[in-house]
Amino acid sequence: MWRSLASNMLSVLAVGMFLCAGLILWGKSQYTDAGPLESAICLRVERGSNMSKVSKKLEEQGAVTSGAIFRLGADYSDKASRLKAGSFLVVEGASMEAIVDEITRGGASTCGTEIVYRIGVTRSQTLIRELDPVTQKFVELASFNPAEGDAPEAYAEKRAEPDTRYRIAMAEGVTSWQVVEALKAMDVLKGDVADIPKEGLLAPDSYEVTPGTMRTAVLAEMQEKQELLVNAIWEGRPDGLPLESAEEMLVLASIIEKETGVPEERRQVASVFVNRLNQGMKLQTDPTVIYGITKGRSILGRGLRRSELRRITPWNTYLINGLPPTPIANPGKASLEAAVNPDETDFVFFVADGTGGHAFAETLQEHNRNVAKWREIEAQRNNN
Known part of the structure; x- marks a missing residue:
């Protein structure tokens, strides 16, 4: 009798342990598998909130199947106490595990x-x-x-x-x-x-x-x-540039930045100025003249006058040789890279072409034709 009873108890215990293990495996799969969320949501976690409130909100929004499993998983992974306030992106099908990680890892909000x-x-x-x-x-x-x-x-x-x-x-x-x-x-x-x-x-x-x-x-x-x-780009520069320091690279880059808003043109514009420096030609660039007038403290808002082109300032590259003494703006990475990696061209002139970019030329004769075309475009625009 006692043997039979002990055998039955062991059987019941084994079944219980089997069911418990199955329940744990089921709960773990519920926690780690893809969730029921059909469309991404922005989950807002208020200051002073807790996992109980968050799990209830997630249940209401259809992001988790069980708030209890969500809380147990957060406790078991030792993340329940790391809950952060903020707005967090919960993507379609996010698992409970992924949501817990999103709202406890720290850092800035990911939506909102x-x-x-x-x-x-x-x-x-x-x-x-x-x-x-x-x-x-x-x-x-x-x-x-x-x-x-x-x-x-x-x-x-x-x-x-x-x-x-x-x-x-x-x-x-x-x-x-x-x-x-x-x-x-x-x-x-x-x-x-x-x-x-x-x-x-x-x-x-x-x-x-x-x-x-x-x-x-x-x-x-x-x-x-x-x-x-600046230091990294200057250190990686090629040989043979007409630039003696990182400061001169910065000056040239600022001129490139102000001369074109077309990313593909930066290295072509750089080639014009590098060619001019190599040939001892004046740079003759309007943005430097403008900087000599405004010192960067206002927008000129109009074309340059002839008198301003003749005005003596340290930045008037129609009058001075070489680069001006300081940058004329804060250039970005692309213009800095263009300053030390210009295209290999024979261009020494460029003028606006009416499309937002520029027409480049190797000779004065060619440049004058480009200038004439640009003036025709300007005249047509003024008449419209």
């Missing part, structure tokens, strides 16, 4: 609202946009120019949300004065700027900031990035 402060050559703009989780593309909610009026309500509303991200996007070819003035207008930043950085020493790029970031810290990051870039 982004405020972008764009520093452009002709104007600055603040853009409020939100990521559409389905298309994973940003949708513009509002935009404004701080210099032209009050901010829209959407700006204040999104500023009040704790998980809004902030980014400064600096375009190629802006001057250091423009950068400082734009930073002063950004109310997300703090602190005064005592001195304007020297021209050319700020890297056009994208910079993540948080409310309260010091303006001087942003400028320091821009300068550090540009210094590293």
Whole structure:
């Protein structure tokens, strides 16, 4: 009898252990396998939230099949205490394991609202946009120019949300004065700027900031990035260039940056200036003359006058030999690379061709024909 009872108990225990193991395997597969979410969502985790609240929200949005398994998995992987506040992209079919990893790894939010402060050559703009989780593309909610009026309500509303991200996007070819003035207008930043950085020493790029970031810290990051870039490109330059230092490369790159907005033309434009330097010709480039007038503190907004072309300044390359003494803007990586890797051409002239690009020439006669065509295009535009 006792043997039979013991045998039955062992059988029941074995079955129980088998069922328990099966349940664990089933729970693990539920946690690691693809989830039921049919379309991507943006999951917002409030400050002070916990896995219980998050799992309930995920159940309501159809992202997980079981909030209990989601919480157990987070506890078992020792991630429940690492929950981060923010807005997180949960993609279609995301597993519970992937969702837990997304909301506990740290770093910036991966969806939600982004405020972008764009520093452009002709104007600055603040853009409020939100990521559409389905298309994973940003949708513009509002935009404004701080210099032209009050901010829209959407700006204040999104500023009040704790998980809004902030980014400064600096375009190629802006001057250091423009950068400082734009930073002063950004109310997300703090602190005064005592001195304007020297021209050319700020890297056009994208910079993540948080409310309260010091303006001087942003400028320091821009300068550090540009210094590293300039040094790396100068170290990798080929032999035979008419440039004696990284500073001269920076000057040439800034002129290239201001002369063309067509990426494919940069090396051709660079070849013209390198050929002129090699032949002892004056550079004769309008952007340097303009810089001599504005010092980078305003937009000229009109064509140059003959009197200005004859005005003596250190930057008037119609009068001086060689390069001007300083850069005339902050060049980007592509223009820096073009300065030391120009195309191999015999071009020494170029003029606008009416398409946004330029017509290049090896001889003055050919150049004069290109100039005549450009003047015809200008005349037609003025008559329309």
